[in-house]
Amino acid sequence: MDCDKCGDEAVMHAAYSGLHLCNDHFCRSVETRVRRRVREDTLVPRSAAPDDPETWVVGLSGGKDSVVLTQVLHDTFEDDPRIELVALTIHEGIEGYRDESLEACEELTAGLDVRHEVVSYAEEFGVRMDDVVEDDPEGMAACAYCGVFRRDVLERYAEELGADKLLTGHNLDDEAQTALMNFFEGDVQQMASHYDASLGPFPEMDPYGEADDSATDVPADPTERPRRPQDHHVPRAKPLRDVPEKEVALYAHLRDLPAHITECPHAEEAYRGEVQELLLGMEERHPGTRHSVVAGYEKLASLASSAFGAAEPAEYGECANCGAPTGRDVCRKCDLLDALEAA
Numbered sequence: 103m104d105c106d107k108c109g110d111e112a113v114m115h116a117a118y119s120g121l122h123l124c125n126d127h128f129c130r131s132v133e134t135r136v137r138r139r140v141r142e143d144t145l146v147p148r149s150a151a152p153d154d155p156e157t158w159v160v161g162l163s164g165g166k167d168s169v170v171l172t173q174v175l176h177d178t179f180e181d182d183p184r185i186e187l188v189a190l191t192i193h194e195g196i197e198g199y200r201d202e203s204l205e206a207c208e209e210l211t212a213g214l215d216v217r218h219e220v221v222s223y224a225e226e227f228g229v230r231m232d233d234v235v236e237d238d239p240e241g242m243a244a245c246a247y248c249g250v251f252r253r254d255v256l257e258r259y260a261e262e263l264g265a266d267k268l269l270t271g272h273n274l275d276d277e278a279q280t281a282l283m284n285f286f287e288g289d290v291q292q293m294a295s296h297y298d299a300s301l302g303p304f305p306e307m308d309p310y311g312e313a314d315d316s317a318t319d320v321p322a323d324p325t326e327r328p329r330r331p332q333d334h335h336v337p338r339a340k341p342l343r344d345v346p347e348k349e350v351a352l353y354a355h356l357r358d359l360p361a362h363i364t365e366c367p368h369a370e371e372a373y374r375g376e377v378q379e380l381l382l383g384m385e386e387r388h389p390g391t392r393h394s395v396v397a398g399y400e401k402l403a404s405l406a407s408s409a410f411g412a413a414e415p416a417e418y419g420e421c422a423n424c425g426a427p428t429g430r431d432v433c434r435k436c437d438l439l440d441a442l443e444a445a
């Protein structure tokens with residue numbers, strides 16, 4: 103087949119758009135979608151200036167998603183002195199997995215001349231995921247421990263590195279899965295938090311400031327309202343979330359990016375896997391399903407945030423042990439580390 107834009111040989115066909123695209127036009131379309139998302143989510147604030155740049159910490163695992171995100175952001179902002187990128191890699195202590203992907207991260211960031219920081223669970227917490235899986239004092243999936251530790255490290259280092267935003271490489275499939283999982287669990291509060299933490303556009307001005315409740319830049323369409331600022335977490339963003347997983351992989355391949363492909367040996371999010379299968383089946387029979395699930399979900403999450411968002415911050419305090427923001431006396435990470443020590 104030929105490219106619908108230029109007639110060169112097509113490298114892909116997107117059933118949801120009907121388009122066939124060549125190497126060049128496909129790569130451009132991925133970059134355009136990321137840049138449009140950066141714009142629509144108002145990631146670059148008006149206040150960012152060359153003498154007061156924004157720092158964006160990118161969670162770089164070495165997998166295709168975070169590698170593509172880092173590359174495209176670098177290409178986009180390389181000559182823009184308002185934005186500074188820092189890549190942050192977490193070493194979980196997983197034999198035969200993270201060492202290789204760490205090499206990919208180092209190759210990528212050295213080639214792009216992007217600052218790269220590596221932190222490990224071993225140094226931070228004195229644990230390695232391989233041992234955690236072995237001990238398993240709480241009878242949980244590996245990812246349940248790993249996710250708690252990862253959040254803690256990302257939050258602390260984002261702060262330490264002076265991050266204004268924390269960017270992660272979630273793709274369209276990841277987001278559609280999370281959306282469906284929240285629907286299936288009926289968790290509307292979770293949808294609201296999801297919106298405020300990582301989905302909604304950043305407010306250009308503070309429409310929720312004390313001074314003015316009738317603020318003018320709350321959009322007429324209530325499903326396009328900005329997220330509520332969260333004072334206890336570094337705000338997150340997912341600029342790759344309009345690009346399907348397969349296209350992220352194809353982009354990494356066509357541009358010959360140093361991405362590490364192997365799956366983590368402890369990956370066992372069974373429920374997410376089921377949802378993914380369901381979605382891929384639907385997508386095959388009804389192209390565009392993932393896009394519409396995510397678009398509809400974000401609108402509903404925005405409405406849920408309007409209804410729920412205001413009450414949350416007051417419930418947050420500090421962990422008595424480590425000082426991390428938490429709604430409990432002692433944070434979940436400290437609980438898990440205690441249990442591991444006792445095991």
Ligand code: SF4
Nearest residue numbers: 244245248366368369
């Ligand atoms: S798959 Fe699970 S255990 Fe492996 S790195 Fe990811 S969160 Fe951690």
Ligand SMILES: [Zn+2]
Nearest residue numbers: 105108124127
């Ligand atoms: Zn073309």
Ligand SMILES: [Zn+2]
Nearest residue numbers: 421424433436
């Ligand atoms: Zn703690």
